[in-house]
Amino acid sequence: xxxxxxHRVRFFNYxxxxxxxxxxxNQSNRLAVSRxxxxxxxxxxxxxxxxEKFFPGHESRATEALCWAEGQRLFSAGLNGEIMExxxxxxxxxxxxxAFGGPIWSMAASPSGSQxxxxxxxxxxxxxxxxxxxxxxxxxxxxxxxRILSLSWHPSGxxxxxxxxxxxxxxDVKSGSAVHKMIVDRQYMGVSKRxxxxxxxxxxxDGTIISVDSAGKVQFWDSATGTLVKSHLIANADVQSIxxxxxxxxxxxxxxxxxxxxxxxxxxxxxxxxxxxVRTKPFQHHTHDVRTVAHSPTALISGGTDTHLVFRPLMExxxxxxxxxxxxxITFPHxxxxxxxxxxxxxxxxxxxxxxxxxxxxxxxxxKNGDTLPLSKNADHLLHLKTKGPxxxxxxxxxxxxSWIAYSTVxxxxxxxxxxxxDNISLKRVSKMPAFLRSALQILFSEDSTKLFVAxxxxxxxxxxxxxxSFKHLHAFQxxxxxxxxxxxxxxxxxxxxxxxxxxxxxxYNVKQLKLHCTVPAYNFPVTAMAIAPNTNNLVIAHSxxxxxxxxxxxxxxxxxxxxxxxxxxxxxxxxRDTPITHISFHPKRPMHILLHDAYMFCIIDKSLPLPNDKTxxxxxFPPTNESDVIRRRTAHxxxxxKIYKPLLFMDLLDERxxxxxxxxxxxxxxxxxPPIKKKKFxx
Amino acid sequence: MVQLRPxxxxxxxxxxxxxxxxxxxxxxxxxxxxxxxxxxxxGAAAEPLEEDEEGDDEFDDEAPEELTxxxxxxxxxxxxxxxxxxxxxxxxxLKEKRKRREELFIEQKKRKLLPDTILExxxxxxxxxxxxxxxxxxxxxQDLRDSRQQAAQAFIHNSLYGPGTNRTTVNKFLSLANKRxxxxxxAVQFLNNAWGIQKKxxxxxxxxxxxxxxMKTKK
Numbered sequence: 001x002x003x004x005x006x007h008r009v010r011f012f013n014y015x016x017x018x019x020x021x022x023x024x025x026n027q028s029n030r031l032a033v034s035r036x037x038x039x040x041x042x043x044x045x046x047x048x049x050x051x052e053k054f055f056p057g058h059e060s061r062a063t064e065a066l067c068w069a070e071g072q073r074l075f076s077a078g079l080n081g082e083i084m085e086x087x088x089x090x091x092x093x094x095x096x097x098x099a100f101g102g103p104i105w106s107m108a109a110s111p112s113g114s115q116x117x118x119x120x121x122x123x124x125x126x127x128x129x130x131x132x133x134x135x136x137x138x139x140x141x142x143x144x145x146x147r148i149l150s151l152s153w154h155p156s157g158x159x160x161x162x163x164x165x166x167x168x169x170x171x172d173v174k175s176g177s178a179v180h181k182m183i184v185d186r187q188y189m190g191v192s193k194r195x196x197x198x199x200x201x202x203x204x205x206d207g208t209i210i211s212v213d214s215a216g217k218v219q220f221w222d223s224a225t226g227t228l229v230k231s232h233l234i235a236n237a238d239v240q241s242i243x244x245x246x247x248x249x250x251x252x253x254x255x256x257x258x259x260x261x262x263x264x265x266x267x268x269x270x271x272x273x274x275x276x277x278v279r280t281k282p283f284q285h286h287t288h289d290v291r292t293v294a295h296s297p298t299a300l301i302s303g304g305t306d307t308h309l310v311f312r313p314l315m316e317x318x319x320x321x322x323x324x325x326x327x328x329x330i331t332f333p334h335x336x337x338x339x340x341x342x343x344x345x346x347x348x349x350x351x352x353x354x355x356x357x358x359x360x361x362x363x364x365x366x367x368k369n370g371d372t373l374p375l376s377k378n379a380d381h382l383l384h385l386k387t388k389g390p391x392x393x394x395x396x397x398x399x400x401x402x403s404w405i406a407y408s409t410v411x412x413x414x415x416x417x418x419x420x421x422x423d424n425i426s427l428k429r430v431s432k433m434p435a436f437l438r439s440a441l442q443i444l445f446s447e448d449s450t451k452l453f454v455a456x457x458x459x460x461x462x463x464x465x466x467x468x469x470s471f472k473h474l475h476a477f478q479x480x481x482x483x484x485x486x487x488x489x490x491x492x493x494x495x496x497x498x499x500x501x502x503x504x505x506x507x508x509y510n511v512k513q514l515k516l517h518c519t520v521p522a523y524n525f526p527v528t529a530m531a532i533a534p535n536t537n538n539l540v541i542a543h544s545x546x547x548x549x550x551x552x553x554x555x556x557x558x559x560x561x562x563x564x565x566x567x568x569x570x571x572x573x574x575x576x577r578d579t580p581i582t583h584i585s586f587h588p589k590r591p592m593h594i595l596l597h598d599a600y601m602f603c604i605i606d607k608s609l610p611l612p613n614d615k616t617x618x619x620x621x622f623p624p625t626n627e628s629d630v631i632r633r634r635t636a637h638x639x640x641x642x643k644i645y646k647p648l649l650f651m652d653l654l655d656e657r658x659x660x661x662x663x664x665x666x667x668x669x670x671x672x673x674x675p676p677i678k679k680k681k682f683x684x
Numbered sequence: 685m686v687q688l689r690p691x692x693x694x695x696x697x698x699x700x701x702x703x704x705x706x707x708x709x710x711x712x713x714x715x716x717x718x719x720x721x722x723x724x725x726x727g728a729a730a731e732p733l734e735e736d737e738e739g740d741d742e743f744d745d746e747a748p749e750e751l752t753x754x755x756x757x758x759x760x761x762x763x764x765x766x767x768x769x770x771x772x773x774x775x776x777x778l779k780e781k782r783k784r785r786e787e788l789f790i791e792q793k794k795r796k797l798l799p800d801t802i803l804e805x806x807x808x809x810x811x812x813x814x815x816x817x818x819x820x821x822x823x824x825x826q827d828l829r830d831s832r833q834q835a836a837q838a839f840i841h842n843s844l845y846g847p848g849t850n851r852t853t854v855n856k857f858l859s860l861a862n863k864r865x866x867x868x869x870x871a872v873q874f875l876n877n878a879w880g881i882q883k884k885x886x887x888x889x890x891x892x893x894x895x896x897x898x899m900k901t902k903k
Binding site for chain 2: 121675
């Protein structure tokens with residue numbers, strides 16, 4: 001493998017935003033997640049929980065509710081008073097309609113999926129009709145005194161339960177009038193000055209309403225008589241979310257202490273037909289408030305202020321007890337937020353509203369394996385570039401020579417030219433960028449920094465020629481079927497450009513002749529990382545199910561090594577990794593090596609060594625030197641995996657003897673989160 | 685013994701007595717309105733007879749006015765009608781005045797506003813601004829929206845992190861485990877590196893300048 005000096009970088013101050021709402025769609029097995037900065041992400045649960053699409057956030061958007069309607073349509077509503085529909089094919093927002101009720105706190109789609117109900121700040125509940133291309137206001141229900149914080153439809157669509165402050169109202173949909181008003185106790189069998197906020201309600205088909213409130217209670221009400229049936233006190237803090245399964249035999253609630261409780265309908269005695277709701281399982285996977293939960297047929301999904309998205313498959317619902325039934329926690333992003341300029345040893349970090357440019361430190365000392373070398377020159381924070389406007393940055397890139405920086409938001413594209421004089425850096429913006437470059441999903445510079453490749457969300461792929469301080473639009477490729485969420489890879493000699501994101505497979509374009517060269521056959525799992533090797537021009541593609549393919553571009557077919565790997569199959573531990581591979585790179589002098597990494601390991605695949613089968617040890621620790629050569633040769637296999645640096649956000653080869661590893665310890669993220677609920681422990 | 689004259693019944697008798705010389709056509713009417721004409725009390729019932737007799741004898745040319753009931757009634761009705769007319773006229777006059785004033789105000793306001801064409805353009809343009817790079821917003825609406833949004837955010841913040849909630853810092857939360865270990869450890873964020881940032885920056889700059897100066901003098 002060789003010896004490398006590793007730049008261990010921990011100054012990337014990446015803090016993801018907290019999760020505010022999740023919405024699970026049963027037909028497509030997808031989860032929509034909205035965060036506090038306005039980003040909406042779509043996770044494909046059948047593609048190994050990979051984040052396949054996302055809509056960038058906006059400063060003024062404070063999403064409070066997210067729901068799916070019939071026909072795979074996604075709606076969100078927030079405190080800016082607008083209902084937004086997302087176009088999942090074109091990856092933009094279709095329209096934003098003002099509900100004219102003030103900030104919107106809750107939204108629910110009818111069981112038939114054709115109507116949308118919205119609860120507003122002024123206490124009104126508004127009904128909207130979902131038409132094929134828009135939504136239309138139908139009518140208002142009776143106005144209540146305080147803000148409507150939670151809504152739930154009865155499965156038949158005839159009644160609605162609305163939770164507010166200190167009371168719950170039951171409405172009749174046809175007449176729009178409030179049938180019952182149920183007053184919620186402020187404290188469990190006690191008196192309290194703090195108002196009781198009903199954070200969630202759920203309406204079951206037998207007429208029971210389940211409510212969760214800020215006093216830590218889960219209460220069961222009878223909607224026919226408007227009375228309290230049962231009350232459970234489950235926490236000392238707020239219970240903030242509730243989700244009921246489709247079969248209505250279990251539901252899940254999330255509390256502010258980070259605990260998620262599972263309630264199930266169990267028979268009273270083993271052979272009686274009478275059933276009752278019992279709190280069965282507590283799960284403590286979060287440290288902060290669990291603001292949202294969802295219940296899929298086989299798993300409990302929870303997300304909250306501590307930014308983790310947790311999938312807890314339920315053992316009794318899972319048929320095959322294999323690795324699929326394990327807990328999944330998504331903490332780190334599924335795309336690369338860091339780009340690197342190898343020549344000047346610069347790193348560009350992408351944040352939500354600004355970019356940071358750092359120069360790596362240097363050292364003159366040497367040492368042996370495992371030593372930490374002292375820095376002679378510290379890492380330098382060269383540039384802090386704030387974006388104009390309230391929109392989040394979608395993607396960014398720095399050219400390999402370090403003289404160009406490009407980034408894109410939904411409405412604009414920015415290109416900057418950098419000049420280096422001694423230790424100083426000066427920035428100049430290239431003005432009048434064309435409008436078709438905006439809303440880019442992926443930006444890439446060619447190796448010699450003369451060309452810029454931009455994948456826009458309309459599906460087009462633009463090639464821009466850069467020279468001096470100006471640019472010229474060369475060509476635009478329009479692939480047949482547009483699916484967006486593009487990844488780009490360019491070959492080091494500048495001849496080939498690979499673009500993923502269409503359902504037809506990965507397209508490879510000839511840059512010199514400006515035409516399509518070939519298409520890698522389609523695979524049913526999305527692409528997570530791509531790179532083209534120098535000299536051999538082999539395209540290495542990593543998919544979300546942890547498969548890695550190698551495709552030879554000049555030969556227009558898979559390489560022999562790739563065929564061998566597919567025949568034998570990957571090691572089962574390799575396939576069971578949680579996090580997707582986000583970056584692939586190559587060694588300039590060793591064509592047999594592929595360097596790739598995911599969040600918890602980095603691996604150098606040596607194509608010249610034999611492949612491991614399921615019986616060999618995958619995580620081969622460095623064999624001690626006093627072992628005989630025979631044993632070393634027997635245990636050596638192609639996958640050299642190291643878990644020294646984790647959690648990894650980015651890893652790349654700077655030159656032949658240097659690696660850079662950007663780590664983000666979880667404690668550093670937690671240290672910057674909002675305050676959690678106090679926990680009293682004996683002895684402290 | 686005085687022989688009392690037969691006392692006639694009130695209404696008809698007095699009416700008859702009073703209309704002896706007058707009209708006989710409206711006898712019945714006046715019989716109905718007898719009481720209206722202010723029938724005198726029983727004591728005075730005898731008076732008309734006496735008066736009549738006396739009037740007949742002594743006040744021949746100074747007879748009281750022959751105000752028949754009908755005429756008086758007609759006069760009263762005329763008066764009422766006249767009063768009603770004047771009131772109606774006054775009302776219409778006032779209405780006219782108000783209408784004219786309204787129109788005047790509308791005219792003045794119209795003169796103040798922009799011409800219709802521009803207003804039309806604005807109202808239609810507000811719906812078709814998605815593709816353009818700008819967004820035309822009414823400042824009044826935006827202010828109201830912002831203030832409502834801020835109030836809503838303040839409510840959420842108050843209910844989750846405000847007074848009465850049992851919150852603690854992240855440092856204390858993560859350090860709980862350290863406190864219960866068999867060998868107690870320090871808190872997770874034991875050092876506060878955020879103090880004196882300006883002082884540290886100044887010191888760094890001074891050190892750099894001092895080094896440069898030192899290099900120069902050495903040369």
